[in-house]
Amino acid sequence: MTGGLVSHLAAGGVFHLTSDVAHARRGAARHAFRYRVDYLLLAPEAVRPRGLFRLGRFGLFSFRPADHGGRRGTGTGASWAWEVLAQAGLSRDETMTMTLMAQPRFLGFWFNPVSFWMVLRGDDLLAVIAEVNNTFGQRHSxxxxxxxxxxxxxxxxxxxxxxxxxxxxQDIAGSYEFRFSVSAADIVVGIRHIDRDEGLVATMRAKPRPLRQSGLLAAALRRPGGALRILSLIYWQALRLRLKGVVYRPLPPEPPEEISR
Known part of the structure; x- marks a missing residue:
């Protein structure tokens, strides 16, 4: 049930998610890895700073609304997400809470391979916007x-x-299949890339726990670097794939639309 999540988030609280993230590539060159990644779950329109977690300013861990929502580097946060959903036909009302599951900045450094805007109404998950960033400075949702x-x-x-x-x-081909399960006990995201010749299965699973200073310190010590660590791991896996002989594809133009509906 998500009711406990919503009330905590609506009151400005934050959840810390130590997520188990696993990737498995299918096809001729099989490749798999698993890491632990620190995410935060918050309601951008209500969130408040607390201790080592800062809003809009430098800190050990911090959140800046402009990092999310719309074009990369010029984000407008939750207002963008509400606008996207309104254009898709969702009528906003006072029972809905906009939440964001994302990696925080670490000592000012930011990078999020994927973040999730989630609209909750009581125990129900109504919609998700998966906000995807690549390592070439581009974004699509x-x-x-x-x-x-x-x-x-x-x-x-x-x-x-x-x-x-x-x-x-990987080529821009095939489709994605998303699945989501959100509750106060467990948050699970599954992404399956379906393609004729190759594909990918990625999963994220975490138990949401109220943000505590001890948890942030433990994350900084056990997984130092935050988003910088994630970026370095991405390049390490890319090197492993290249050594397996997987062909490198040049960077294509960005999609004309910033969001796929």
Missing amino acids: YLCHRPRFAPIRARDRLRTDKAFHVSPF
């Missing part, structure tokens, strides 16, 4: 929802065509 914004269930598979260059070792 995928809007996920059921017809007429019916609540998204754990068994639902939400499909959209792949439109964005993420890995230089």
Whole structure:
């Protein structure tokens, strides 16, 4: 149930998610890895700073609304997400809470391979915007929802065509299949890239825990570097793929639309 999540977030609270992230590449060159990654779950329109966690300013961990929502580098945060959903037909009301699951800045450094805007209404998840950034300075987002914004269930598979260059070792082909399960006990995200010749399965699983200073310090010591660590791991996996002989694809132009609906 998400009710406990919503009340905590609406009151300005933040959840710390130590996520187990796993990737498995399918096809001729199989490749897999698993890491632990620190995410925060917050409501951008209500969140408040606390101790080592800062808002809009330098800190050990920090959050800047302009890092998210819309074109990379010029984001407008939650207002962008609400506008996208309104254009898709969701009528906002006071029962809905806009939340964001993203990696925070670490000592001012920012990079998020994927963040998730999630609209919650009580115990229901109504919509998700998967905000994807590549290592070439580009961004594209995928809007996920059921017809007429019916609540998204754990068994639902939400499909959209792949439109964005993420890995230089895969073509822009095939489709993505998303699944989401959000509760106070567990948050699970599954992404499956479906392609005729190759594909990818990625999963994220975490237990949301209220943000504590001890948790932030432990994260900084156990996984130093934050987003910089994640970026270095991406390049390390790219090197491993190149050594396996996987062909490097040149960077194509960005999609003409900033979001796939």
